[in-house]
Amino acid sequence: MAAKQIKIALAGNPNSGKTTIFNSITGTRQKVGNWPGVTVEKKEGQVHKFGYNLKIIDLPGTYSLTPYSIEEIVARDFILDEQPDVVIDIIDASNLERSLYLATQIRELDCKVLFALNMHDVARARGITIDADKMSQLLDVPVVFTVGNKNEGVDVLLEKAVELARSDVQLPRTRRVKYSKDIEKCIENYKDYIENTVGDQLPYNSRWTAIKLLEDDKILQDRIKEKTGLKAPEILEQAEIHRSHIRNFFDEEPEIIFTDERYGFIAGIVKEVMTTSTLQRVDISRNIDLVLTNRFLGFPIFIFFIWAMFQLTFTIGAYPMEWIEDGISSFSGFLATVVPDGLFKDLLIDGIIAGVGAVIVFLPNILILFFCIALFEDTGYMSRAAFLMDKVMHMIGLHGKSFIPMLMGFGCSVPAIMATRTLESEKDRILTILITPFMSCSARLPIYIVLAGTFFPKSAGTVIFSIYIGGIVMAIIMGRLLRSTLLRGMDAPFVMELPPYRVPMLKSLVIHMWDRAKMFLKKMGGIILIGSVIIWFLSSFPKNIDYSKDYIKQIEAEKQTYEKTISMADEDRLLQHKNEHERAIEKLQQEKRIEATEKSYIGQIGKAIEPVFAPLGIDWRGSVALLTGFVAKEIVVSTLGVLYAAGDDESEALKHALKQSGMTPLSALGMMFFVLLYVPCLATVATIRKETFSWGWAIFSVIYSTLLAWITAFVIYQGGMLLGF
Ligand code: GDP
Ligand code: MG
Numbered sequence: 001m002a003a004k005q006i007k008i009a010l011a012g013n014p015n016s017g018k019t020t021i022f023n024s025i026t027g028t029r030q031k032v033g034n035w036p037g038v039t040v041e042k043k044e045g046q047v048h049k050f051g052y053n054l055k056i057i058d059l060p061g062t063y064s065l066t067p068y069s070i071e072e073i074v075a076r077d078f079i080l081d082e083q084p085d086v087v088i089d090i091i092d093a094s095n096l097e098r099s100l101y102l103a104t105q106i107r108e109l110d111c112k113v114l115f116a117l118n119m120h121d122v123a124r125a126r127g128i129t130i131d132a133d134k135m136s137q138l139l140d141v142p143v144v145f146t147v148g149n150k151n152e153g154v155d156v157l158l159e160k161a162v163e164l165a166r167s168d169v170q171l172p173r174t175r176r177v178k179y180s181k182d183i184e185k186c187i188e189n190y191k192d193y194i195e196n197t198v199g200d201q202l203p204y205n206s207r208w209t210a211i212k213l214l215e216d217d218k219i220l221q222d223r224i225k226e227k228t229g230l231k232a233p234e235i236l237e238q239a240e241i242h243r244s245h246i247r248n249f250f251d252e253e254p255e256i257i258f259t260d261e262r263y264g265f266i267a268g269i270v271k272e273v274m275t276t277s278t279l280q281r282v283d284i285s286r287n288i289d290l291v292l293t294n295r296f297l298g299f300p301i302f303i304f305f306i307w308a309m310f311q312l313t314f315t316i317g318a319y320p321m322e323w324i325e326d327g328i329s330s331f332s333g334f335l336a337t338v339v340p341d342g343l344f345k346d347l348l349i350d351g352i353i354a355g356v357g358a359v360i361v362f363l364p365n366i367l368i369l370f371f372c373i374a375l376f377e378d379t380g381y382m383s384r385a386a387f388l389m390d391k392v393m394h395m396i397g398l399h400g401k402s403f404i405p406m407l408m409g410f411g412c413s414v415p416a417i418m419a420t421r422t423l424e425s426e427k428d429r430i431l432t433i434l435i436t437p438f439m440s441c442s443a444r445l446p447i448y449i450v451l452a453g454t455f456f457p458k459s460a461g462t463v464i465f466s467i468y469i470g471g472i473v474m475a476i477i478m479g480r481l482l483r484s485t486l487l488r489g490m491d492a493p494f495v496m497e498l499p500p501y502r503v504p505m506l507k508s509l510v511i512h513m514w515d516r517a518k519m520f521l522k523k524m525g526g527i528i529l530i531g532s533v534i535i536w537f538l539s540s541f542p543k544n545i546d547y548s549k550d551y552i553k554q555i556e557a558e559k560q561t562y563e564k565t566i567s568m569a570d571e572d573r574l575l576q577h578k579n580e581h582e583r584a585i586e587k588l589q590q591e592k593r594i595e596a597t598e599k600s601y602i603g604q605i606g607k608a609i610e611p612v613f614a615p616l617g618i619d620w621r622g623s624v625a626l627l628t629g630f631v632a633k634e635i636v637v638s639t640l641g642v643l644y645a646a647g648d649d650e651s652e653a654l655k656h657a658l659k660q661s662g663m664t665p666l667s668a669l670g671m672m673f674f675v676l677l678y679v680p681c682l683a684t685v686a687t688i689r690k691e692t693f694s695w696g697w698a699i700f701s702v703i704y705s706t707l708l709a710w711i712t713a714f715v716i717y718q719g720g721m722l723l724g725f
Contacts, residue, residue, distance in 0.1 A: 355532020617667025
C-alpha cells in the first residue's frame with residue numbers, strides 16, 4: 001500500500017535557520033529549482049517517516065506576508081493555494097519580537113501551524129528564557145524548541161507536525177491575533193457582511209479575507225474578483241466604506257493601524273513569555289560591529305578583505321591550476337599516442353580537450369572565490385559589506401544590497417546574476433543584472449594577461465588594474481544612465497538587516513561553495529563543449545583548400561636541397577645546416593597552417609566582419625577571436641592562439657606573432673576595453689533571460705553592451721592616435 005503524503009512547508013525570517021532545518025530533515029534527497037514564474041529559489045525534499053511520505057518545502061525567507069516583495073508573494077500564495085497540511089514557522093528565538101510578526105500573520109491565515117523556536121542555544125547564551133507552554137496557550141499553536149545546526153529537536157518537531165496534520169478535527173480557535181475593540185468591531189462587521197453575501201464562494205478564511213481587504217490587499221482583491229464574479233464590486237465597495245470609517249476614526253491609513261496593532265499584540269506576547277537576564281547579555285556582535293562598521297576603520301578593513309580575497313584566489317589558485325594544466329596536457333599527450341590519426345583525433349584533442357580544458361583550469365580559482373564569498377555570507381560579514389557600500393551604491397540609485405551580486409561578478413557573472421534574487425524591487429534587480437557583467441569576470445583575465453603582457457610588458461599590472469577599475473566606473477555611469485531613463489524609479493525602501501555574527505560551520509561553507517561551483521561547471525561545461533566543437537569545426541573546414549603555393553612540393557624541394565647540401569658540407573657546419581633546414585620546414589608548415597585558417601570558414605567570417613573592427617585597429621584575426629568570445633571569454637585566447645601562432649599556443653610564440661601583426665599598444669588597450677565591456681558570454685545571456693523572464697532584457701543587454709564596447713574602443717584607439725600616442 002502506498003504511504004499517504006503529508007505536505008509540510010517551512011516558513012520563517014531570512015537567517016532563522018530554515019534551510020538548515022530543511023537540510024537536516026531531508027538530507028540529500030532534495031530538488032532545487034525556481035518557483036513557477038519567478039526566480040526565487042525553490043527547495044523541495046521527500047522523506048519517509050512515521051509511515052508517511054513527508055514532502056518538505058523550504059519557503060522563501062520573509063519578515064511578513066504582506067505581498068510586497070516576490071518572496072512574500074511566493075510564500076503567501078503557496079500557503080493559500082497549495083494548502084500544505086502543516087506550516088512550520090521557524091522562529092529565531094534570539095530575536096523573538098521580530099520573528100513574531102510573520103508568525104502572527106501565518107497564524108491569522110488559520111492554516112495548521114506549528115512554531116519551531118530555533119536558535120535556542122543562542123537565546124540561552126544571551127540569557128533569554130522563553131516560556132513555550134505559555135506561548136503555545138496564548139496563540140493556540142504547538143511550540144517546539146530546536147537547535148537546527150546541531151539537529152536538536154528536529155525529530156520532535158517533525159513528529160508534532162505529523163500529529164498536527166493527522167488531527168482532522170478543526171482546532172479550537174478560541175485564541176487569535178486580537179486587535180483593539182473598534183477595529184475588532186469593524187472586522188466582525190465586514191466579515192459578517194462578506195459571509196452573508198458570498199459565503200460559500202469565499203476561497204479563504206472569512207476573517208482573514210476581511211482583514212486583508214480592509215488592508216487594501218491588491219492581490220486578494222484580484223482573487224475575490226475572480227472567485228465571486230458579479231458580487232465583487234459590491235464587496236470591494238463595502239471594504240472602502242469600512243476603510244474610510246477606520247481612516248476617519250484614527251486619522252491614519254488602515255494598513256498602518258493594522259500593522260501598529262499587530263506590533264502591539266506582539267509586544268504583549270513577548271512580555272508574557274520572554275524573560276531576559278540582563279547580566280548575561282553581552283552582545284558580542286555589537287562589539288564587533290563597533291570596529292567593522294566603524295566610520296573610519298570600516299572601509300579600509302573591507303577593502304583589505306576584498307584584496308585578500310583576490311590575492312587568495314589568484315595566488316593559491318595558481319598551484320592547483322598548474323597541476324590541472326599539467327594533467328590535461330599529459331592526458332592530451334596520452335590520447336595523441338593511442339588514438340589513430342584522423343578527424344576524430346583532431347576533434348578530440350584540438351577541439352574538445354583544448355576547449356573544455358581551458359575552462360577546467362579555472363575551477364580552483366572559482367572554488368576559492370566562492371569559498372571566500374560563502375565565508376563572508378555565513379559569518380554575517382556580507383551584510384556589513386552591503387551596509388558599508390550603501391552610500392557608494394546610492395550614486396547609482398541602488399542600495400548596498402546590490403553590491404553583493406556585483407562583488408560576485410568578479411568571479412563569474414552567472415552566479416552573480418542569480419544572486420540578484422535577494423533584491424526586493426524588480427527594477428533594482430534588472431538594473432543590477434544589466435551592470436553586473438561590467439565587473440570583470442575571471443574568464444577575461446587571461447586575455448588581459450596576454451595583451452597587456454605583450455604590449456605593456458613593464459606596466460602590465462597597472463594596466464590590468466585600471467581595466468578592472470574601468471569596469472566599475474562604467475557600471476556606475478551606465479547605472480546612473482539607466483536609472484534616469486529606462487529603469488526610472490526610487491530604490492525600494494528597506495532596512496539593512498545586520499544578522500548577528502556566527503562562527504561558520506565548515507560543512508555549510510563547503511555546501512554553499514559547491515552549490516555555486518556545480519552550477520558554474522554544469523553551465524559552462526555544456527556551453528564550452530559545444531562552443532569548442534563549433535570553433536574547431538569552423539577553423540578546420542573546408543579541407544580542400546586552393547593553396548596559393550604548392551606547399552607539399554616546396555617542402556619536398558627543401559628536403560632535397562638539404563640532402564644535397566649536407567652531402568657536400570663541411571663536418572663542422574652540419575649542425576648549422578640541420579637547424580636551418582628545420583626552420584625552413586617549420587616556416588613553410590606554419591605558412592600553410594595560416595593560409596588554411598585564413599581560408600577556413602572562420603577565416604571567411606573574420607574577413608567579412610573585419611570592416612566593423614578596422615576603425616578600432618583590430619584585424620580579422622582579432623575580430624574572429626572577439627566573435628568567439630561570445631561563447632565564452634576564455635575561448636578568445638585560444639582562438640588568438642590558433643589564428644596568430646597557428647599551432648601550439650605557446651605564450652611566447654603568441655606574443656611574438658601579436659607584435660608582428662600590426663597591432664599597437666593603443667589598439668591592444670582598446671581591445672582589452674572591448675573585451676571588458678562587450679556582450680556577456682552565452683551562459684550569462686541565458687541566465688539574464690532566465691532571471692528577468694524576458695528575451696527583451698537579454699537582447700537589450702547584448703546590444704547595449706556591445707555598442708558601448710565599440711564606442712569605448714573607438715574613442716581609445718582613434719582618440720589616442722589623434723593625441724599622437
Ligand atoms: P535561512 O535563511 O532561514 O535558510 O537560514 P539558514 O538555514 O541558512 O541558517 C543561517 C545560519 O544560522 C547558518 O549559518 C546556520 O548554520 C545557523 N543556524 C541555523 N540554526 C541554528 C541554531 O539553532 N543555532 C545556531 N547557533 N545557529 C544556527
Ligand atoms: Mg535559506
